[in-house]
Amino acid sequence: MPLTESHFQELRKIVGNENVLTAREDIIPYEFDGTAALKHRAEVVILPANTQEVSACVKFAAAHKIPVVTRGSGTGLSGGSVPSEGCLVLCLTRMDKIISVDAANLTLRAQCGVITANVDAAANTHGLFYPPDPGSMKISTIGGNVAENSGGLRGLKYGVTRDYVMGLEVVMPDGQIARLGNACVKDVAGYSMKDLFIGSEGTLGIITEVLLKLLPKPAARRTMLASYDRMEDAANTVSAIIAARIIPCTLEFLDRTTIGCVEDYAKIGLPRDCEALLLMETDGHPSAVEDEAAKMLEIARAHRARDVRVASNDAEALKLASARRSAFSALARVRPTTILEDVTVPRDQLATMVGFIAQVAKKHNLLVGTFGHMGDGNLHPTFLTDERNADEMHRVHLALEEIVDKTLELGGTITGEHGIGLAKKQWLKRQLGEASHGLMRRIKHSLDPHNLLNPGKIFD
Amino acid sequence: MRGSLKELDYSILQQCMRCGMCLPACPTYDATKRERHSPRGRISLMRSVADGELKITGEFVAEMSYCLGCLACQTACPAGVDYSNLLETARSDIQTHGPRATLVARFWRAVTIRGLFMRPRLLRFAGRCLGLYQQLGLQTAFRKLHLTKLLPPHLKKLEPQAPTMARRFSHQLIAAVESPLQGKRHRVALLTGCVQDLAFSAINRDTADVLLANGCEVYTPPIQPCCGSLHAHNGEAEAARTLARRMIDLFPPSEFDAIISNAGGCGNHLRHYGQLLAQDPTYITRAKLWDTKLRDIHEWLIQIGCRAPRPGVAALTVTYHDSCHLTHGQKVTSQPRELLRLIPGIKLVELPEANWCCGSAGIYNVTQPEQSELLLNRKIDHILRTGAEVLATSNPGCHLQIARGLQAAGSNIQMLQPVTLLARAYKSEQSAGR
Numbered sequence: 001m002p003l004t005e006s007h008f009q010e011l012r013k014i015v016g017n018e019n020v021l022t023a024r025e026d027i028i029p030y031e032f033d034g035t036a037a038l039k040h041r042a043e044v045v046i047l048p049a050n051t052q053e054v055s056a057c058v059k060f061a062a063a064h065k066i067p068v069v070t071r072g073s074g075t076g077l078s079g080g081s082v083p084s085e086g087c088l089v090l091c092l093t094r095m096d097k098i099i100s101v102d103a104a105n106l107t108l109r110a111q112c113g114v115i116t117a118n119v120d121a122a123a124n125t126h127g128l129f130y131p132p133d134p135g136s137m138k139i140s141t142i143g144g145n146v147a148e149n150s151g152g153l154r155g156l157k158y159g160v161t162r163d164y165v166m167g168l169e170v171v172m173p174d175g176q177i178a179r180l181g182n183a184c185v186k187d188v189a190g191y192s193m194k195d196l197f198i199g200s201e202g203t204l205g206i207i208t209e210v211l212l213k214l215l216p217k218p219a220a221r222r223t224m225l226a227s228y229d230r231m232e233d234a235a236n237t238v239s240a241i242i243a244a245r246i247i248p249c250t251l252e253f254l255d256r257t258t259i260g261c262v263e264d265y266a267k268i269g270l271p272r273d274c275e276a277l278l279l280m281e282t283d284g285h286p287s288a289v290e291d292e293a294a295k296m297l298e299i300a301r302a303h304r305a306r307d308v309r310v311a312s313n314d315a316e317a318l319k320l321a322s323a324r325r326s327a328f329s330a331l332a333r334v335r336p337t338t339i340l341e342d343v344t345v346p347r348d349q350l351a352t353m354v355g356f357i358a359q360v361a362k363k364h365n366l367l368v369g370t371f372g373h374m375g376d377g378n379l380h381p382t383f384l385t386d387e388r389n390a391d392e393m394h395r396v397h398l399a400l401e402e403i404v405d406k407t408l409e410l411g412g413t414i415t416g417e418h419g420i421g422l423a424k425k426q427w428l429k430r431q432l433g434e435a436s437h438g439l440m441r442r443i444k445h446s447l448d449p450h451n452l453l454n455p456g457k458i459f460d
Numbered sequence: 461m462r463g464s465l466k467e468l469d470y471s472i473l474q475q476c477m478r479c480g481m482c483l484p485a486c487p488t489y490d491a492t493k494r495e496r497h498s499p500r501g502r503i504s505l506m507r508s509v510a511d512g513e514l515k516i517t518g519e520f521v522a523e524m525s526y527c528l529g530c531l532a533c534q535t536a537c538p539a540g541v542d543y544s545n546l547l548e549t550a551r552s553d554i555q556t557h558g559p560r561a562t563l564v565a566r567f568w569r570a571v572t573i574r575g576l577f578m579r580p581r582l583l584r585f586a587g588r589c590l591g592l593y594q595q596l597g598l599q600t601a602f603r604k605l606h607l608t609k610l611l612p613p614h615l616k617k618l619e620p621q622a623p624t625m626a627r628r629f630s631h632q633l634i635a636a637v638e639s640p641l642q643g644k645r646h647r648v649a650l651l652t653g654c655v656q657d658l659a660f661s662a663i664n665r666d667t668a669d670v671l672l673a674n675g676c677e678v679y680t681p682p683i684q685p686c687c688g689s690l691h692a693h694n695g696e697a698e699a700a701r702t703l704a705r706r707m708i709d710l711f712p713p714s715e716f717d718a719i720i721s722n723a724g725g726c727g728n729h730l731r732h733y734g735q736l737l738a739q740d741p742t743y744i745t746r747a748k749l750w751d752t753k754l755r756d757i758h759e760w761l762i763q764i765g766c767r768a769p770r771p772g773v774a775a776l777t778v779t780y781h782d783s784c785h786l787t788h789g790q791k792v793t794s795q796p797r798e799l800l801r802l803i804p805g806i807k808l809v810e811l812p813e814a815n816w817c818c819g820s821a822g823i824y825n826v827t828q829p830e831q832s833e834l835l836l837n838r839k840i841d842h843i844l845r846t847g848a849e850v851l852a853t854s855n856p857g858c859h860l861q862i863a864r865g866l867q868a869a870g871s872n873i874q875m876l877q878p879v880t881l882l883a884r885a886y887k888s889e890q891s892a893g894r
């Protein structure tokens with residue numbers, strides 16, 4: 001049922017005229033998120049200012065059975081905030097206030113639309129930090145991070161978004177406002193409901209406020225970059241480091257194709273003929289960091305690292321880290337369409353998986369650069385393609401199928417941090433199995449019986 | 461090239477992967493948090509036009525005009541999207557296929573962009589008249605009598621912002637060829653610009669002086685065409701091409717080691733003649749060579765190892781504002797700062813948000829006065845808080861805009877360009893030497 005002017009009038013009463021967008025020029029820019037080749041037009045885009053307005057909009061939508069798609073900054077990589085058929089989009093970027101920083105209890109309370117980097121900046125002014133640092137943190141919203149349970153470059157040591165969420169305020173599918181969790185370090189009062197909403201991709205409720213845990217900033221950090229002739233050697237270095245009881249904050253890798261693209265773009269002086277680069281960082285107490293860094297260097301050399309560059313100061317550290325940080329930019333420039341995948345395997349299978357992806361790319365005559373979080377077993381095979389080339393896109397799909405099969409065979413998951421959304425729902429049941437997939441559906445159905453929140457995402 | 465969005469090489473539109481990394485860099489998105497006011501949103505509208513899903517509507521036109529063209533999105537974009545090309549194509553498309561502008565608007569467009577700025581002599585003549593108007597106190601009289609009300613709306617808005625005309629233009633200050641006293645190492649051409657020539661001819665003189673002090677023979681023909689950037693930014697692609705050809709004829713690129721521009725906005729346009737004349741078989745080779753020879757003055761000086769002036773000037777705290785097209789367009793960011801640091805006695809303090817647009821943006825302060833004013837105030841706030849005595853920048857548009865803002869704020873911070881500070885330092889060494 002298409003929405004009519006009278007619907008819009010009702011919505012204008014809730015959020016004010018200028019915050020209800022209906023003109024084509026206003027809503028075309030909300031047709032997509034960061035996922036390649038997906039788009040759909042919403043009926044209306046609404047920009048609420050606070051929880052009450054969100055609740056009122058959801059009540060209105062529930063009364064008229066209008067689907068609601070929640071959107072943060074639209075940087076998602078699985079199509080989560082791409083509009084569903086006949087929906088209204090609730091875009092929460094105006095809800096961007098940091099409510100409080102509690103330096104004594106190490107917590108921060110913020111509205112859902114606060115930009116992730118601003119959370120960290122606010123923590124910084126108190127000598128604290130917010131560890132999850134997704135590559136998109138300069139623009140992603142904290143609500144989007146919670147809804148996707150986003151990770152970052154420091155996941156190995158510091159975990160992912162879930163590990164920092166202490167409490168949530170959520171607008172339920174019927175418009176009621178629920179507060180879940182609290183500021184206590186320990187809390188076993190009933191089910192851990194907040195955990196249900198973390199990673200729920202806007203399908204169970206709308207997160208309007210978050211209470212986050214912060215950490216004291218580590219005093220020291222050491223950065224090094226090692227190059228290898230075989231991916232296995234890099235992977236073995238990682239396993240050996242962890243076996244030596246060292247948990248570095250960052251263990252990131254680039255494969256040969258990615259190294260070549262980074263060198264073309266950033267000209268850092270990377271060896272083009274090596275098979276793997278490993279960026280290693282350890283942080284913490286200065287003497288512990290020194291000690292760990294020395295051991296990591298030794299382990300890398302023992303695993304046939306061709307060369308290890310150790311940063312002697314912050315500027316050099318930044319330069320080494322830029323090899324990894326510019327990976328995505330460097331790849332994205334090569335062809336018009338960039339498809340970023342997110343498969344994850346147990347850490348000890350990572351080298352096998354990287355090798356397999358390279359083989360599949362060759363077989364289907366595709367350009368694929370792989371980089372990612374080696375310490376987490378999380379890979380980002382990045383397909384460099386052109387969406388207008390139907391034949392090439394077909395080959396991409398074939399390759400993806402094979403990669404998914406292999407991932408599951410190795411005991412992995414189809415997504416480590418980008419979520420299911422629209423892009424990966426076809427494989428979800430294959431990974432979960434009937435029982436577990438059915439359980440998820442039942443939870444969705446009991447919370448949202450009319451399937452109004454983000455319909456078509458995660459499940460068909 | 462620069463025809464319509466539909467004819468544009470589609471991969472330029474497609475290159476935007478909609479990642480959103482440009483959003484935090486965009487001043488108009490920052491102001492409204494509306495996706496259509498973001499680079500990603502604008503590109504999606506352009507793509508809809510190219511795909512035939514959207515016509516060139518009034519709202520589309522309004523959106524393209526709300527964009528500052530500051531190109532901060534280009535610096536932020538990981539995928540290397542050529543936003544400058546997209547925006548110029550969209551604006552050119554609007555000129556040819558958009559809704560007809562009003563008769564008055566078209567008349568003034570014809571007079572200014574297609575008239576004055578195509579004819580250097582006429583432009584100088586107009587500048588001379590404006591100068592007389594200002595110098596003879598007519599401006600004050602005119603305003604007191606409220607006669608400015610009789611001006612067409614466009615000019616009425618522009619009138620108080622019209623730059624004060626220099627008493628002597630560049631050709632009266634710089635000889636056609638000037639050689640360094642000793643040690644000629646390079647032969648360069650100096651582009652004097654339009655606004656720069658009329659309002660800031662002294663800066664052109666300073667540029668020549670600094671070049672001479674660094675072993676460059678400077679070639680400055682007295683009559684120079686406009687570079688065409690004004691035309692390209694406003695959708696007049698054909699006029700921009702004509703002007704580019706005239707420039708190449710006047711300055712055969714093979715004859716110079718470098719062709720020097722000292723205005724950020726012009727420079728950014730000037731280094732893309734190859735793209736502009738891509739379809740022109742007679743000019744394309746020379747246009748490409750031209751692009752490789754074009755240098756911003758700061759870039760060139762650092763490249764040839766600018767000589768540090770000897771101590772002599774008084775201590776001075778200076779802060780630097782990046783003009784958008786110099787930093788985002790030409791990626792010349794460190795060089796002006798390096799030049800300032802070369803001058804003994806100058807203490808450079810960083811300006812917060814130094815590369816955030818000041819709202820001048822070509823004729824943006826006339827077409828979008830409100831947004832322009834917000835940006836100007838934000839800039840002035842930052843400048844005042846640095847405690848600097850001098851604000852250095854190197855683009856006539858920014859210079860005029862910020863000077864206006866500082867004046868309105870009652871500040872006595874001086875506005876100077878890095879080349880002026882450098883030229884003064886070289887001069888003071890001569891007088892000290894004597």
Ligand SMILES: Cc1cc2nc3c(=O)[nH]c(=O)nc-3n(C[C@H](O)[C@H](O)[C@H](O)COP(=O)(O)OP(=O)(O)OC[C@H]3O[C@@H](n4cnc5c(N)ncnc54)[C@H](O)[C@@H]3O)c2cc1C
Nearest residue numbers: 072073074075076080135141143144145147150151202207
């Ligand atoms: C360049 C780039 C780098 C990236 N790097 C990483 C990375 O390192 N790690 C990582 O994990 N991800 C990464 N991502 C993916 C993406 O940025 C994250 O998923 C991010 O959390 C999305 O935030 P957003 O505000 O853009 O949300 P959106 O894309 O707008 O929404 C994402 C999903 O969350 C839902 N949602 C949004 N806000 C709310 C809310 N308040 N309540 C309920 N549901 C909501 C939406 O419905 C949608 O399903 C990257 C993306 C890009 C483009």
Ligand code: SF4
Nearest residue numbers: 486527528530531533
């Ligand atoms: S040119 Fe400036 S105003 Fe226009 S989209 Fe880019 S950043 Fe925004």
Ligand code: SF4
Nearest residue numbers: 476477479480482537
């Ligand atoms: S940063 Fe570049 S690729 Fe990303 S949305 Fe902006 S213009 Fe598009």
